[in-house]
Amino acid sequence: MKYLSAARAGMIGCHACGHVQVCDGSARGAQRAASPGHRQRCGRCAATLHRRQPDSITRTWALLIAAAILYIPANLLPVLHTTSLFGNEDDTIMSGVVYFWVSGDWPLAVIVFVASILVPMLKLSVLALLAWTTQRRSRWRPLERTQLYRIVERIGRWSMLDVFVVTLTVALVRFKSLAVITAGWGALAFACVVVLTMMAALQFDPRLIWDCADERSPHAFPREPKHD
Amino acid sequence: MTSPQGPSPSSNGGPPQGPELPPDLPPDLPEPIATPRSGWLPSLVWLVPLVAALVGIALVAKSVIDRGPTITISFSTAEGLEPGKTKVKYKDVDIGSVKTIRLSRDHTRVLVSVQLTKEADDFAVEDTRFWIVRPRIGTSGVTGLGTLLSGAYIGVDAGRSHESQSDFVGLEKPPAVTGDQKGRRFSLHGASLGSIDIGSPVYYRRVQVGQVVGFALDRDGTGVSIDVFVDSPYDQYVGLDSRWWHASGVDLRLDSSGLKLNTQSLATVIIGGLAFQSPPGEAIGPEAPDDTVFRLAGNEGDAMRAPDGPPLTVVMNFNQSLRGLSVGATVDFRGIELGEVTAIGVQYDPKARNFTMPVTMNLYPDRLGRRFRESVEQGGEAAGKQLLRTLVAHGLRGQLRTGNLLTNQLYIALDLFPKAAPVAIDVGRSPLELPTVPNTLEELQVQVADIARKLDQIPFDQISKNLNGTLQSANSLFKQLDTQLAPQARDTLAAAERTFGAAQSTLQQDSPLQSDMHQALTQLTQTLQTLNALADYLERHPESLLRGKNKDPKQP
Amino acid sequence: MKGSARCPRCGALLYRPSAVQLERITALTLAALFTFLIAQAFPIVELDVNGATSQTTLIGALVALWNEGMELVAIAVFCSTILFPLIELTALLYVLVPVRAGVVPPHFNLVLRAIQFVRPWGMIEVLMLGILVTIVKMTSLAHVIPEAALFAFGALTLMLAVVVLFDPRALWDIADEIGARRCAGLPGERRGAPPAAGPGAQAR
Numbered sequence: 001m002k003y004l005s006a007a008r009a010g011m012i013g014c015h016a017c018g019h020v021q022v023c024d025g026s027a028r029g030a031q032r033a034a035s036p037g038h039r040q041r042c043g044r045c046a047a048t049l050h051r052r053q054p055d056s057i058t059r060t061w062a063l064l065i066a067a068a069i070l071y072i073p074a075n076l077l078p079v080l081h082t083t084s085l086f087g088n089e090d091d092t093i094m095s096g097v098v099y100f101w102v103s104g105d106w107p108l109a110v111i112v113f114v115a116s117i118l119v120p121m122l123k124l125s126v127l128a129l130l131a132w133t134t135q136r137r138s139r140w141r142p143l144e145r146t147q148l149y150r151i152v153e154r155i156g157r158w159s160m161l162d163v164f165v166v167t168l169t170v171a172l173v174r175f176k177s178l179a180v181i182t183a184g185w186g187a188l189a190f191a192c193v194v195v196l197t198m199m200a201a202l203q204f205d206p207r208l209i210w211d212c213a214d215e216r217s218p219h220a221f222p223r224e225p226k227h228d
Numbered sequence: 229m230t231s232p233q234g235p236s237p238s239s240n241g242g243p244p245q246g247p248e249l250p251p252d253l254p255p256d257l258p259e260p261i262a263t264p265r266s267g268w269l270p271s272l273v274w275l276v277p278l279v280a281a282l283v284g285i286a287l288v289a290k291s292v293i294d295r296g297p298t299i300t301i302s303f304s305t306a307e308g309l310e311p312g313k314t315k316v317k318y319k320d321v322d323i324g325s326v327k328t329i330r331l332s333r334d335h336t337r338v339l340v341s342v343q344l345t346k347e348a349d350d351f352a353v354e355d356t357r358f359w360i361v362r363p364r365i366g367t368s369g370v371t372g373l374g375t376l377l378s379g380a381y382i383g384v385d386a387g388r389s390h391e392s393q394s395d396f397v398g399l400e401k402p403p404a405v406t407g408d409q410k411g412r413r414f415s416l417h418g419a420s421l422g423s424i425d426i427g428s429p430v431y432y433r434r435v436q437v438g439q440v441v442g443f444a445l446d447r448d449g450t451g452v453s454i455d456v457f458v459d460s461p462y463d464q465y466v467g468l469d470s471r472w473w474h475a476s477g478v479d480l481r482l483d484s485s486g487l488k489l490n491t492q493s494l495a496t497v498i499i500g501g502l503a504f505q506s507p508p509g510e511a512i513g514p515e516a517p518d519d520t521v522f523r524l525a526g527n528e529g530d531a532m533r534a535p536d537g538p539p540l541t542v543v544m545n546f547n548q549s550l551r552g553l554s555v556g557a558t559v560d561f562r563g564i565e566l567g568e569v570t571a572i573g574v575q576y577d578p579k580a581r582n583f584t585m586p587v588t589m590n591l592y593p594d595r596l597g598r599r600f601r602e603s604v605e606q607g608g609e610a611a612g613k614q615l616l617r618t619l620v621a622h623g624l625r626g627q628l629r630t631g632n633l634l635t636n637q638l639y640i641a642l643d644l645f646p647k648a649a650p651v652a653i654d655v656g657r658s659p660l661e662l663p664t665v666p667n668t669l670e671e672l673q674v675q676v677a678d679i680a681r682k683l684d685q686i687p688f689d690q691i692s693k694n695l696n697g698t699l700q701s702a703n704s705l706f707k708q709l710d711t712q713l714a715p716q717a718r719d720t721l722a723a724a725e726r727t728f729g730a731a732q733s734t735l736q737q738d739s740p741l742q743s744d745m746h747q748a749l750t751q752l753t754q755t756l757q758t759l760n761a762l763a764d765y766l767e768r769h770p771e772s773l774l775r776g777k778n779k780d781p782k783q784p
Numbered sequence: 785m786k787g788s789a790r791c792p793r794c795g796a797l798l799y800r801p802s803a804v805q806l807e808r809i810t811a812l813t814l815a816a817l818f819t820f821l822i823a824q825a826f827p828i829v830e831l832d833v834n835g836a837t838s839q840t841t842l843i844g845a846l847v848a849l850w851n852e853g854m855e856l857v858a859i860a861v862f863c864s865t866i867l868f869p870l871i872e873l874t875a876l877l878y879v880l881v882p883v884r885a886g887v888v889p890p891h892f893n894l895v896l897r898a899i900q901f902v903r904p905w906g907m908i909e910v911l912m913l914g915i916l917v918t919i920v921k922m923t924s925l926a927h928v929i930p931e932a933a934l935f936a937f938g939a940l941t942l943m944l945a946v947v948v949l950f951d952p953r954a955l956w957d958i959a960d961e962i963g964a965r966r967c968a969g970l971p972g973e974r975r976g977a978p979p980a981a982g983p984g985a986q987a988r
Binding site: 258259261262273274276277278279280281284287288313314377378379424622783 | 802812
C-alpha cells in the first residue's frame with residue numbers, strides 16, 4: 001500500500017473545518033501562484049491555511065525550555081503553607097506525595113505522584129524527544145512516536161490536578177484559630193509548567209514525523225517537486 | 229476533553245468531492261478503515277436537560293424557602309465575627325449565620341446583618357437579645373473558652389413577645405439571666421451599693437442561690453435599687469418577711485460595744501455579695517412573688533432587728549464636756565440599744581449665763597418590746613406621754629458614760645435614778661427634753677478639784693517663814709536650857725525617878741488605864757482590818773467606785 | 785455511515801458517527817449548561833472541625849486565591865474550569881440549536897473556531913478528580929459533608945465526556961448542506977446527517 005499525504009498531493013486540509021482544498025503554489029494550484037507573504041485562506045471557514053504548523057519545532061522547543069526552567073522552582077518552592085496550632089509547615093509537591101504515602105493513603109499518593117511528577121516529566125521528555133528526532137529528520141519508528149505524541153497530548157491536562165487540589169484546600173481550610181492554609185509560589189510555577197507543556201504539545205505538528213519518514217520510505221508516493 | 233489527532237482531511241473520508249478537487253488523483257488511494265458501530269436511542273436523551281433544569285430549580289427554590297428573616301444587629305465591635313461564616317446559635321443549635329458586616333453611617337456601631345433559618349423566624353421578636361460569645365473573664369468566672377477553637381458565635385436569648393422586630397442592639401456582655409432560667413426577680417432598696425456588681429452572688433445560709441442582675445441609682449438619688457435573681461428551687465425560701473443585707477467584704481466595727489469582725493465567705497470578701505434570711509424564730513411565711521421590693525440593710529444585725537417603728541426625737545442637755553461622744557453613738561437603756569445620737573450641739577443660755585450642750589437623739593420605743601408597744605398603742609399618744617411623765621418622776625434620767633476605756637468613747641445611758649433631784653418635764657414640747665444627771669466620775673473629779681483648791685489656799689510660804697523663826701528661837705531656848713536649866717533639871721529628874729517608881733506600881737496591875745488602852749488598840753485593829761478588806765474589794769472591782777456594788781442601792 | 789473511520793497508516797481517528805447525532809448532543813449540552821450553573825452556585829463541600837465549619841464554592845475558592853495574592857493561579861483555574869467550559873457550552877448551543885432548525889447562525893465560523901480553540905483547555909474532569917483527592921485528604925482532618933455542587937460536578941463530568949465526543953467540524957458540513965439546500969431553493973430539513981460519501985467513493 002502506498003500512502004499519499006495531502007502535502008504531497010498538493011492539497012491542504014483546513015485545520016479548522018477540515019475542508020480539503022488545493023494548496024496555492026503547488027503543482028495543482030499553479031493557476032494561483034503563491035506570492036511571498038500571501039496567506040491562503042480556507043474556502044469554507046476563512047481560517048488561514050498552513051500545510052504544516054508554522055515554526056512548529058522552534059515554538060515547541062521554546063515552550064519546552066521555558067517549561068523545563070520553571071519546573072525547577074515548581075518542585076523546590078512550596079505549594080502550600082500551613083499555619084496551625086502546631087506551627088508552620090511548608091509543603092512541596094514531593095512532600096505532599098510522601099505525606100500521603102506515609103499516612104497510608106496509597107491510592108492518593110500514587111495519583112498525585114503520577115499526575116504531578118510523572119506526567120510533567122513524561123511530557124517534557126517525550127516532547128523533547130519528538131522535537132529532537134523530528135528536527136534531525138529521523139525515521140525511527142514513526143508509528144510509535146505518533147502514538148507517544150497522542151498519549152502525551154491526552155494526559156497533559158491531568159497534571160493540573162495538583163493546582164486544583166491546592167485551590168480547594170486553600171479555600172476550605174480557613175479556620176482562623178485552628179489552621180489556615182495558603183498557596184505558595186510553587187503552585188504558580190507548576191501551573192505555568194502545565195500550561196506551557198500543553199501549549200508545546202499543541203504547537204508540535206505530528207505530521208512532521210511522517211514527512212521525514214516519507215522521504216525515504218518505500219511506502220510513500222514519489223514526492224512532487226515543490227515550488228514554494 | 230479529548231480531541232482527535234491533529235488536523236485531518238475532510239470528514240468525508242477518501243478523496244473529497246467539491247469544486248477544488250483535482251481530477252488526476254491516483255486511483256488506488258488507500259481507504260480509511262471503517263469500524264461500524266451501533267446507534268443509540270436519541271429521543272430519551274431530552275430527559276437529561278429536563279432533569280438537570282428541574283434539579284437546579286429545586287435547589288434554588290429550597291434555598292430560598294429555607295431562608296428565614298434577615299435581621300440587623302448592631303454591636304460596638306465586630307471582633308470575632310466573619311461574614312459568611314459566623315453562626316448564630318441558640319442552645320447550641322444553628323439558627324442563622326452572619327451575612328455581611330458593615331459600619332454604621334456615623335461609624336460608631338457595627339451593623340451585622342444576619343440571615344435566620346426558616347424555623348427560627350420566631351426569634352425576630354422584640355425582646356430577643358443577642359450577644360457575641362467570646363472568651364470572657366468576669367465576676368462569674370471564665371466563659372466562652374470553647375470559642376477559642378471553634379470561633380466566636382452569636383448567642384441568643386429568645387424573647388417571648390409577639391411583636392416582630394428586625395433591628396436589634398446587641399448586648400456587650402452575656403445577660404446575667406436568660407429568659408428561660410427559672411427563678412424569681414426581686415428588687416432591693418438600700419442606702420448604698422457597697423461592693424456589689426452585676427454577677428455578685430446572693431447567699432441563703434451561706435449557699436449561693438442567685439446573683440445580682442442589675443443596679444441603678446434611685447431617681448431622687450436617695451438610695452440604690454439592686455435587682456437580684458434567685459434561682460429556683462431556692463426562690464421558695466424568700467418570704468415576704470425575709471431580711472436582706474450586704475454580706476460583702478469584711479464587717480469590721482470598733483465602737484462602744486467593742487470590736488466585731490464578720491465575713492460571709494472569702495468570695496464575698498473579694499466580689500461582694502448579698503444574703504437573705506428570715507428573722508430567727510420566725511417561719512418563712514408566704515413566698516414573695518416576682519418583683520417584690522425589699523429593704524437592704526447594711527449588715528446582718530441591722531437586718532434582723534425588728535422594725536423600729538417611728539423614732540421619737542429627744543433632746544438632752546448636758547453640762548459637761550462631750551468629748552468622746554460622736555453622732556451615731558448609742559443610747560442605751562439598761563443594756564438595750566434604744567436609739568442613737570443624731571446631733572450634738574452647743575447653746576448659750578443667757579439667763580444662767582453658761583453654755584449647755586444639747587444632744588439630739590432618736591429613740592425607738594418599739595425596741596422596748598412588744599408589750600410596751602402595745603400598751604402605748606392602746607392608750608394612744610396621751611398615754612405615752614403620761615407614761616413618760618411617770619417614768620421621769622421615778623427618776624428616768626440620761627447620763628453620759630464611758631463605753632470604752634481604751635478609746636474613751638462615750639455613750640448615753642437612760643436609767644432610773646431614784647435619788648435624783650425631781651424634775652418636771654414638759655411633754656408637750658417637741659423635741660422632747662429629758663433631764664440628765666452628771667456622771668459619777670465627774671463627781672469625783674469635782675471633789676478632787678475642791679481638795680486641790682483648798683490645798684492651794686494654804687499659805688505655805690508664810691508657814692515656812694514662821695517655822696524658821698520658831699526654830700531660831702528654839703535654838704536660843706535650847707542654849708538657855710543647857711546653861712540654866714541643866715542643874716535644875718538634874719534635880720527634877722531625881723524627884724521624877726521617885727515619882728516613876730510610885731507610878732510603876734500603880735500602872736502594873738490591871739489598872740483601868742491599861743484596860744482602856746487595850747480596848748482602844750483592839751478597836752483600832754478592827755478598823756484597820758475593815759479598811760484592808762475595802763482596799764481588797766476595790767482592787768478587785770474598781771468599777772465599783774463608779775457603779776457601786778451590784779446590790780448596793782446607794783450610790784458610791 | 786454508522787461506523788468510525790481511521791487512517792490506515794497512523795491510526796488517527798478520522799470520523800466518528802456520534803458526531804452526527806445532533807439532537808443528543810444538543811440535549812446533553814443544554815443539560816451540561818444547567819448543571820454547570822448549579823455547580824457554580826452552590827458550595828462543593830463543607831468541612832466541620834469540632835463545630836467550626838468552612839465551605840466554599842468554586843468561585844469562592846478563586847476569590848480566596850485572588851485575595852491571597854495568587855492572581856495568576858486564580859486566573860489559570862478560572863479559565864480552565866469556568867471560562868472555557870462555559871464558552872464551549874454556550875457556543876455549542878449557539879450553533880447547534882439553529883443548525884438543528886436548519887438555519888446557519890451569524891458568525892458561524894468564528895464561533896466554531898472558538899469552540900475548537902477552547903476545547904483542549906477545558907478541564908472539568910481534572911477538577912472533579914481534584915475535588916475527590918481533596919475530599920480524601922480532608923477526611924483525616926475533619927468531617928466532610930458533600931454539598932450540591934459536588935454531585936453537580938460529577939454529573940457535569942459525565943455529560944461533558946459525551947459532549948466531547950462530538951466533533952464540531954461536522955457542523956461545517958451540515959452548514960454547507962444547509963447553504964446548498966437554500967441555494968437550491970429546497971426547504972431546509974430539520975435533522976441533517978451530512979451527505980455521507982461512502983468510503984471508497986471516488987471523484988468521478
